Amino acid sequence: MRHGKYPLIITFLLPPLALYVLFVISPYLQAFQISTTSWLGYSAQADPVGLANFRTMLHDDRVWNAIGNNAILLAVVPVLTISLGLFFATMLSMGGRGDRAGVTGVRGSAFYRLVYFFPQVLPVVIIALLWREIYHPNNGLLNGLLRAVGLPAPTWLGDPRTAFWCVLAVMVWSNVGFYVVLFGAAMSAIPRDIYEAVLLDGASRWVTLRRITIPLLWDTVQVAWIYLAIAALDGFILVQLMTNGGPNFSSDVIGLRMYETAFGSESKFGYASAIGVVMFFLTLTVAVLALRAARRERIEHS
Amino acid sequence: MNRREILRRTAAASLLATPAAGLLAGCATSGGDDKKDTDTYKGTKSEQNPLGVKEDAPLEVVIFNGGFGEEYAKAHEALYKEKYPKAEIKHAATQEINKTLQPRFVDGNPPDVVNNSGAGQIDFNGLVSQNAVADLSELLDAPSLDIPGKKVRDTLLPGTVEVGSYDGKFLVLNYTYTAYGIWYSTKLFTERNWQYAKTWDEHIALCKQIKAAGIAPWTYAGKHPRYMSWPLISTAIKLGGPSVAMAIDNLEPNAWKSDAMKAAADAWHQIVKDKYILDGSPGLDHIQSQTAWCQGKAAFISCGSWLENEQAKVTPAGFNMTVVPTPSLGSGDKLPFEAIRGTAGEPFIVPAKAKNLAGGLEYLRVMLSKKGAQDFTKKVSSLPVVAGATEGVELPFGLSTVAKALDASGSNGFNWVYNNYYRKLERELVDAACGEFFSGRIGPAEFLDQCQKGADSIAQDSSIKKYKRAA
Numbered sequence A: 001m002r003h004g005k006y007p008l009i010i011t012f013l014l015p016p017l018a019l020y021v022l023f024v025i026s027p028y029l030q031a032f033q034i035s036t037t038s039w040l041g042y043s044a045q046a047d048p049v050g051l052a053n054f055r056t057m058l059h060d061d062r063v064w065n066a067i068g069n070n071a072i073l074l075a076v077v078p079v080l081t082i083s084l085g086l087f088f089a090t091m092l093s094m095g096g097r098g099d100r101a102g103v104t105g106v107r108g109s110a111f112y113r114l115v116y117f118f119p120q121v122l123p124v125v126i127i128a129l130l131w132r133e134i135y136h137p138n139n140g141l142l143n144g145l146l147r148a149v150g151l152p153a154p155t156w157l158g159d160p161r162t163a164f165w166c167v168l169a170v171m172v173w174s175n176v177g178f179y180v181v182l183f184g185a186a187m188s189a190i191p192r193d194i195y196e197a198v199l200l201d202g203a204s205r206w207v208t209l210r211r212i213t214i215p216l217l218w219d220t221v222q223v224a225w226i227y228l229a230i231a232a233l234d235g236f237i238l239v240q241l242m243t244n245g246g247p248n249f250s251s252d253v254i255g256l257r258m259y260e261t262a263f264g265s266e267s268k269f270g271y272a273s274a275i276g277v278v279m280f281f282l283t284l285t286v287a288v289l290a291l292r293a294a295r296r297e298r299i300e301h302s
Numbered sequence B: 001m002n003r004r005e006i007l008r009r010t011a012a013a014s015l016l017a018t019p020a021a022g023l024l025a026g027c028a029t030s031g032g033d034d035k036k037d038t039d040t041y042k043g044t045k046s047e048q049n050p051l052g053v054k055e056d057a058p059l060e061v062v063i064f065n066g067g068f069g070e071e072y073a074k075a076h077e078a079l080y081k082e083k084y085p086k087a088e089i090k091h092a093a094t095q096e097i098n099k100t101l102q103p104r105f106v107d108g109n110p111p112d113v114v115n116n117s118g119a120g121q122i123d124f125n126g127l128v129s130q131n132a133v134a135d136l137s138e139l140l141d142a143p144s145l146d147i148p149g150k151k152v153r154d155t156l157l158p159g160t161v162e163v164g165s166y167d168g169k170f171l172v173l174n175y176t177y178t179a180y181g182i183w184y185s186t187k188l189f190t191e192r193n194w195q196y197a198k199t200w201d202e203h204i205a206l207c208k209q210i211k212a213a214g215i216a217p218w219t220y221a222g223k224h225p226r227y228m229s230w231p232l233i234s235t236a237i238k239l240g241g242p243s244v245a246m247a248i249d250n251l252e253p254n255a256w257k258s259d260a261m262k263a264a265a266d267a268w269h270q271i272v273k274d275k276y277i278l279d280g281s282p283g284l285d286h287i288q289s290q291t292a293w294c295q296g297k298a299a300f301i302s303c304g305s306w307l308e309n310e311q312a313k314v315t316p317a318g319f320n321m322t323v324v325p326t327p328s329l330g331s332g333d334k335l336p337f338e339a340i341r342g343t344a345g346e347p348f349i350v351p352a353k354a355k356n357l358a359g360g361l362e363y364l365r366v367m368l369s370k371k372g373a374q375d376f377t378k379k380v381s382s383l384p385v386v387a388g389a390t391e392g393v394e395l396p397f398g399l400s401t402v403a404k405a406l407d408a409s410g411s412n413g414f415n416w417v418y419n420n421y422y423r424k425l426e427r428e429l430v431d432a433a434c435g436e437f438f439s440g441r442i443g444p445a446e447f448l449d450q451c452q453k454g455a456d457s458i459a460q461d462s463s464i465k466k467y468k469r470a471a
Helices: A002-034 A052-058 A061-094 A109-121 A124-134 A141-148 A163-188 A192-200 A205-232 A236-242 A254-262 A269-293 B003-024 B071-083 B097-107 B124-129 B137-141 B186-192 B200-212 B225-240 B243-249 B259-273 B286-294 B357-367 B370-380 B397-412 B423-438 B444-460
Strands: B059-064 B089-094 B173-185 B216-218 B298-304 B321-324 B341-348
Touching: A002 A269, A052 A269, A061 A109, A061 A163, A061 A205, A061 A254, A061 A269, A109 A163, A124 A141, A124 A163, A124 A236, A163 A205, A163 A236, A192 A205, A205 A269, A236 A254, A254 A269, B059 B071, B059 B097, B059 B357, B071 B089, B071 B357, B071 B370, B089 B097, B137 B357, B173 B186, B173 B225, B173 B357, B173 B397, B200 B216, B200 B259, B225 B243, B225 B259, B225 B298, B225 B341, B225 B423, B259 B423, B259 B444, B286 B298, B321 B397, B357 B370, B423 B444
Parallel strands: B059 B089, B216 B298
Antiparallel strands: B173 B298, B173 B321, B173 B341
């Protein structure tokens, strides 16, 4: 049936490819073109200005401030999320020891697995609104708890020292559940006898995690790293809904800068596209670097 | 091929594809230019039809579906239809004006009337500088629809034309008349036997009294702290006269650091220093702070006259909110205590490339008829810019105090428009400075510095069109 191969491939491949080019690739390319104009968005007039937008950006403190915040997200969110994800996944699939024989999770792990996944089911918008209320300085859940135990109640999202970290915490919170499930699934693919063997050798949980689980999960961790790095360069929805970049730009991110420049307080679509192009290259660089840095020999087990 | 390989190849492919970007030159930005005049609907002008509406031409109206809803617009559309039964009216309501309409502006195919309002408003600086908005002066000179012997221009409240004008051209019809002041609950003040203070020193003394009674004197929208710039700038204008506002609007050097602004910032710093602001206010948004105020946790709040509508659902019965002007700084004030910031808001435009431009203008004329304006007042309890539109309409408590305050203010009323000229300056830059100032992280001098820096950055940005006003 070799002769039937090409029509089949073409039928299945071309339409999605065409759609992808039309709706994904072509807007990307167009953004490159628009970024070299001074287009203001509400007329067909777009004068080419070469690289002027990029030069302006070099001296735009707000853009640099936003990139700085994204850099912090990039440094913190993947590490925190993956560590927590690995920790919880380990506890759920092999944390239960001591009182029982064999490799099992902590008591009630099926329940926890379900609960950890909850945030993943909620739309990001709902998560943002939910946490806005939790962080409410006077009626919020968090300050209610703090007051109940006699601690001071900060204004959280209203204070430039805390606002950004509050958003970062929500970002980690909303992502961890997914990676618990992802890592959990990958762990279940690791042969049990390996664990039983190290268990017999008397390895502690920490050594098991470091020496056995992580190396065997490395491919999955690497994928998680890239996903999270890309998410950390975005962060737009949470920031826009929770703080809108404030107070005093302390929680600004580059995606929000782009949005504000085009749709928010200005209509500089040319400049916003230039920010978008920079964001594109940043994301690409981060993805490539993450792949490079995480490169290791893959362990095959059968 | 594993995942890593795929990603790497995609990266390479997209880099290679970059030079091709030029070939695609302007899909989003092309089109629209070659629109011919023949596409537009034109009727014959006559005494009955001063704007030359083609009676069977379809009309498309896009309404901002915000605090006022869309029902009032449907009523205006019905009035239009009554006059032109053959015209087909397409009505749309959205909260995202810019995202919905941007492609249509680029395409040269915009609707005929746009209520450009709300958080998704299209930046007027951009719209006007790209000549996307039609000149409305023809409308001003047309006779009013149902106020005999008067041109539309003569039926408008003072300031309506000025606030909608850019470089002397009247482009934007702001349909509602809004007062910006300080609000309190009459019920609370009567119960406690408090009197609103007319001078700043008395205001501070009153704040002290209120705080002693266990209520926070002030709260504000910490996430939109620009709300507090309104009373501060008002205080400065009352001290130094309207030229203070004009300098700010015209981006004059050091306009934000004028003596009047300094005095006002120093004065307002007092409520921060003495902790007269509800704890946690910097973390509240406008609804949360207004709700705290409605619950009696704070005595004063700064807002515009839409406050009553916005809070209708959570305001306790008998709360009776009252708007008052900012206190005078002293006897040296150039404007009397009664002077309040009153301005036309809720912008309506007719796009320059509207197919039924005459119909768009006519629709605005319908809105500005006495019948249209009265219907609006009844439906949304707000004041339209048409003089006398509230005659015989019973106003809710808060709105009646707005009407009274505007009456008392009369020709001493003032306004500023830098927020219309340069949306970014108010919504981002002054906003951020207010946040720092009213949470006590910076003092008055640094506050004015930061505002001035923002204004300077706008003044130096050659990609932003500058506007000047002379009055």
